[in-house]
Structure formats: C-alpha cells, structure tokens
Amino acid sequence: MNIYQEELLDHYENPSNYGTLPNPDISHVEDNPLCGDQIRMDLLIEDDKIKEVRFCGHGCTISLAAASMLTEKIEGKSLDEVKQITKDDMLEMVGIPLGPVRIKCALLALKVLKAGAYGINCWPGEEE
Amino acid sequence: MHTSEFRPLDVERIRKDFPIFATEPPLAFLDNAASTQTARPVVDAMDAYYDTYRSNIHRGIYRISEQATEEYERAREKVARLINAPRTRQIIFTRNTTESINLVAYSWGNQNIQEGDEIVLTVMEHHSNLVPWQLLAQRTGAVLRFLEITDEGLLDFTQLQDVLTEKTKLVAIGHVSNVLGTINPIQSVTAAAHAVGAKVVVDAAQSVPHFHVDVQQLDCDFLAFSGHKMCGPTGIGVLYGKLELLEEMPPFLGGGSMIRAVERDVSSYADLPAKFEAGTPSIAEAIGLGHAVDYITQANLAAIQVHEQELLKYAHHRLKEIEGITLYGPSVPHQKAGVISFNIEGIHPHDVAGILDTHGVAIRAGHHCAQPLMKRLDVIATVRASFYLYNTVEDVDRLYEGLCRAQKLMTRRK
Ligand SMILES: Cc1ncc(COP(=O)(O)O)c(C=O)c1O
Numbered sequence: 001m002n003i004y005q006e007e008l009l010d011h012y013e014n015p016s017n018y019g020t021l022p023n024p025d026i027s028h029v030e031d032n033p034l035c036g037d038q039i040r041m042d043l044l045i046e047d048d049k050i051k052e053v054r055f056c057g058h059g060c061t062i063s064l065a066a067a068s069m070l071t072e073k074i075e076g077k078s079l080d081e082v083k084q085i086t087k088d089d090m091l092e093m094v095g096i097p098l099g100p101v102r103i104k105c106a107l108l109a110l111k112v113l114k115a116g117a118y119g120i121n122c123w124p125g126e127e128e
Numbered sequence: 129m130h131t132s133e134f135r136p137l138d139v140e141r142i143r144k145d146f147p148i149f150a151t152e153p154p155l156a157f158l159d160n161a162a163s164t165q166t167a168r169p170v171v172d173a174m175d176a177y178y179d180t181y182r183s184n185i186h187r188g189i190y191r192i193s194e195q196a197t198e199e200y201e202r203a204r205e206k207v208a209r210l211i212n213a214p215r216t217r218q219i220i221f222t223r224n225t226t227e228s229i230n231l232v233a234y235s236w237g238n239q240n241i242q243e244g245d246e247i248v249l250t251v252m253e254h255h256s257n258l259v260p261w262q263l264l265a266q267r268t269g270a271v272l273r274f275l276e277i278t279d280e281g282l283l284d285f286t287q288l289q290d291v292l293t294e295k296t297k298l299v300a301i302g303h304v305s306n307v308l309g310t311i312n313p314i315q316s317v318t319a320a321a322h323a324v325g326a327k328v329v330v331d332a333a334q335s336v337p338h339f340h341v342d343v344q345q346l347d348c349d350f351l352a353f354s355g356h357k358m359c360g361p362t363g364i365g366v367l368y369g370k371l372e373l374l375e376e377m378p379p380f381l382g383g384g385s386m387i388r389a390v391e392r393d394v395s396s397y398a399d400l401p402a403k404f405e406a407g408t409p410s411i412a413e414a415i416g417l418g419h420a421v422d423y424i425t426q427a428n429l430a431a432i433q434v435h436e437q438e439l440l441k442y443a444h445h446r447l448k449e450i451e452g453i454t455l456y457g458p459s460v461p462h463q464k465a466g467v468i469s470f471n472i473e474g475i476h477p478h479d480v481a482g483i484l485d486t487h488g489v490a491i492r493a494g495h496h497c498a499q500p501l502m503k504r505l506d507v508i509a510t511v512r513a514s515f516y517l518y519n520t521v522e523d524v525d526r527l528y529e530g531l532c533r534a535q536k537l538m539t540r541r542k
Binding site (some may be wrong): 037059 | 537538
C-alpha cells in the first residue's frame with residue numbers, strides 16, 4: 001500500500017513555510033466545497049518576485065503536503081514564472097495516482113495561489 | 129402482509145445475489161447510507177423489461193405496452209403495501225427523495241405557505257430536506273426554525289413546545305439521520321405538529337430501506353424515499369402523501385401524462401397519481417424498485433434491522449478500542465440505525481477514506497450533505513460507515529484493521 005509516500009508524509013508532518021506573514025502584499029483563502037479543506041496563502045512580492053510565502057489552513061495530507069511543496073517551488077521565483085505552473089506540474093509533484101475527488105485536494109493550493117496572485121478563479125486545468 | 133414470524137438473515141445466501149462481492153477478499157462495502165448495491169433479481173427484472181417488453185406505458189394499445197403498464201403499476205402497489213399506504217394512488221413515483229421533497233415544497237408549499245408562516249426543521253437534516261425549504265421561505269417570506277439536538281445526538285424534545293406554535297405550518301424532519309443514525313420519534317412529532325395545525329413531511333431515505341415504516345402509524349402527511357438506497361436502481365424515488373392533500377395540490381411539472389384534456393390556453397389535470405407524473409417516467413427503474421421491495425420484504429425487514437443492530441453493536445465495540453477516536457451520535461442502540469460516524473484524532477477523514485480504500489473498505493468521508501449538523505458537532509467532516517443486509521462481521525473487522533493501519537501510517541512520529 002503506497003498511497004502515501006514518505007515524501008508526502010514528510011511534507012504533511014513538517015510542512016515548509018507554514019504560518020502567516022505580518023504584512024503580506026497578497027493574502028488569499030479558498031476552500032474546497034467538496035470536503036471543507038481550506039488553505040490560506042500569504043505572499044510578499046519584491047521586484048515582481050515572490051520574496052516570501054507562507055500558507056496555513058486545514059485539510060487532508062494531500063492538500064497540506066501539496067501546499068507545502070508548492071511554496072517550496074515558488075519561493076524566489078518571478079510572478080511570470082509562477083503563473084506557468086499547471087495542474088500537471090502539481091500532480092507530478094504530489095506523485096501518487098489520485099481519483100477525481102482527491103485531485104481537487106492536490107490542486108487546492110495552486111488554486112489559492114492563482115486566485116490570489118492573478119485573479120484566476122477556477123480550478124487549475126479548468127481554465128477556458 | 130408483514131409477517132411477525134422471525135427468521136434471521138441468511139447473509140451468505142444474500143451475498144450471492146450481489147456479484148460485486150464475488151472477489152477474494154470481497155469488497156467491504158460500508159457506504160450504504162449513500163447508495164446500496166443492487167440485488168441481482170432487481171437487475172434481472174429490469175433486463176426482462178428491456179429484452180422482452182420494452183415500450184412506453186399508459187398509451188400503447190398493444191400487448192407489450194400493456195404489460196409494461198401493468199408492471200409499472202404493480203410496482204406502485206408493492207410500494208404502497210410496503211409502507212402501508214391506504215390507497216395505491218397515494219404513491220407518486222419521482223426520481224429520488226430530493227425530487228419528492230421538492231415536489232411538496234413547490235406544489236403544496238406555494239399554495240399553503242405565506243409570509244410570516246413558520247417551517248420547522250431539525251439541525252440534522254440532509255441538504256435535500258433543507259434547501260427546498262430555504263427556497264420556499266425565500267419565495268414566500270416564511271421563516272425557518274430549527275429543532276436542536278442534545279450532545280448525545282438525540283432530538284431535543286424539551287424545545288418542541290416552544291418552537292411549535294400556531295404560526296407553524298409545516299414540520300420537515302428526517303426519520304433517521306444519515307450522519308448520526310439517530311432514529312427520530314416521528315409519531316410524537318406528528319402528534320405535536322398536528323395539535324398546532326401543522327403538516328409533517330418525513331424524509332424517510334434512511335428508514336424505509338432498513339426497518340418497517342408504516343405511514344398510517346406515523347400519521348405523517350408526506351413521506352419521501354429513494355430506490356437506490358434499498359437494493360433498487362438509481363433514478364426512482366417515492367412520494368407518499370395523504371389523499372386529501374395530494375388531491376388539493378396543483379401539479380408540479382406540466383406535460384404529457386398528467387393531463388385530462390388540453391386546450392390552447394388551459395388544461396384540466398389527470399387524477400392521482402398521474403397528475404404528479406408528467407412525461408415518460410423511469411419505467412425500468414420503477415419495475416426494479418418493485419422487485420427491490422420484494423427482495424427486502426422476503427429477506428424480512430425485521431431481520432434486516434436486527435442484523436444491522438448486531439453489526440452496529442459490534443462496530444461500536446471494536447472502534448472504541450481505537451485510540452483517539454470520537455464516535456458521534458447516540459450510544460443507545462435502539463435509538464440508532466446502522467450508521468456510525470467518527471473521527472480519529474490527528475487524521476483527516478479524507479486520509480482515513482483514502483487509506484481504507486487501499487485496504488478494500490469503502491466508507492464515506494465528508495460532510496455527508498449535512499453541513500449545519502457538522503457545524504453543530506463542531507467538525508469539518510466525519511468518517512462514516514453504514515450497514516445493510518449483506519454486510520458481515522468480517523467487513524467490520526476489515527474496517528477496524530484498516531483504521532489501525534491508517535493510524536500507524538499517519539501518526540508515525542507524533
Ligand atoms: C437522510 C437523507 N435524505 C435525503 C437524501 C437524498 O437522497 P437522494 O439523493 O436519493 O435524493 C439522502 C441520501 O443521500 C439522505 O441520506
């Protein structure tokens with residue numbers, strides 16, 4: 001039974017960038033109405049780059065671990081670069097096969113990021 | 129019809145009617161409150177319709193159409209007998225519980241509810257017995273009031289006298305909570321509601337499949353349930369109503385089959401039950417439901433209830449051993465049906481469900497379409513196992529083992 005790999009569990013148990021920022025330039029919360037998971041992401045932007053990022057919230061292993069992985073990936077990157085992150089990038093990071101319900105768990109953090117930073121208000125992969 | 133003679137369930141034989149359990153190890157299907165498996169005789173009956181007398185009902189003047197009509201109407205008779213409806217025409221076929229409740233909310237509600245009237249619900253209602261009343265309240269200016277639950281998960285009866293007043297026009301209440309398993313004392317509620325002149329709608333989605341429900345004994349005004357939760361197919365549900373109410377109510381959907389005569393500007397409507405069955409109905413599914421009724425009555429509803437009680441007791445006993453588990457709902461078995469909701473400290477319900485799935489155990493995790501109840505319990509979601517006639521002690525053991533496994537995995541270093 002390998003539904004939860006070590007790496008995923010590590011992120012869940014010791015998440016990177018967990019918490020909030022005192023004066024974020026962007027702070028955004030979204031939830032997954034299917035299960036009530038909720039994630040908030042705070043961003044500090046300098047010269048169009050993500051200088052600092054924090055996330056917090058509640059959810060299952062997949063949604064929290066995915067959020068932790070995503071924050072590691074975007075810290076220090078430019079907003080343009082970060083905008084290119086796709087659904088498939090997220091699923092690859094999470095690295096385990098997921099059914100249609102739990103895919104949303106893996107994508108919640110990216111949804112929060114895209115809605116907060118770019119005003120894109122739909123699930124990754126469902127853009128028009 | 130409902131024999132009191134008691135035979136325990138022959139679970140091994142029953143399981144042979146459900147090919148999904150033929151694998152080794154068999155699937156531990158514990159999500160019966162959401163939807164049950166369909167019994168083989170039900171599928172066979174629907175196949176027979178499709179293979180040998182497939183046709184539309186009521187209008188055809190040829191043999192197989194007459195046969196389809198007969199079978200469709202026979203299903204209605206079986207349902208009427210199951211819940212002891214005085215007249216067969218008090219049984220309206222719909223798609224599901226949700227549609228049945230919406231039918232009442234639109235047809236009876238629009239005609240009878242006015243601004244300032246009160247509609248009484250409970251905090252444990254499924255969204256399908258809540259949202260239609262919210263919509264009705266928005267249309268009419270009526271007010272929703274809620275009966276609370278005790279910390280044990282039982283309906284708080286002390287409140288009833290205060291909440292029910294001459295302003296109350298309707299009480300809408302679930303017979304059995306799909307989250308807590310709580311069995312509500314419907315007879316007492318209908319007596320109290322009728323005393324102030326209010327009507328009572330019973331959401332029986334979780335009761336009719338699991339024990340003997342008698343609408344005359346409950347004295348409810350309307351009662352709704354779904355075929356897919358009682359070994360039947362999806363796409364077929366039932367609304368029962370008192371005759372004088374159904375006769376007074378305007379149609380819900382307009383179209384074919386529900387009319388008597390149609391002129392350019394006006395129509396007159398068919399008698400019950402056709403008045404509420406516009407368009408071509410779910411014919412195969414209704415026939416299937418009739419056979420599902422046969423199936424569970426032959427298995428014997430009293431025996432089903434006893435079987436589920438035993439599984440529930442056993443599950444309570446086993447799950448209580450798990451460290452950090454919180455069980456929701458009454459601990460008194462006879463006030464609770466075969467539903468067990470819980471959380472394990474430090475593990476999200478979705479993770480529990482995901483891990484159990486890899487262990488061959490299907491349970492549900494989430495808000496179970498009862499968000500106000502989740503708020504009342506102060507949780508975001510729960511894990512829920514729910515039983516039916518084909519479940520076994522081994523299924524419960526597999527659940528227990530899966531939970532231990534989940535716990536080990538998720539709390540490794542904590
Ligand atoms: C108590 C209760 N009411 C209503 C429903 C809705 O049933 P359906 O989806 O068949 O309309 C359900 C099932 O999910 C239920 O458990």
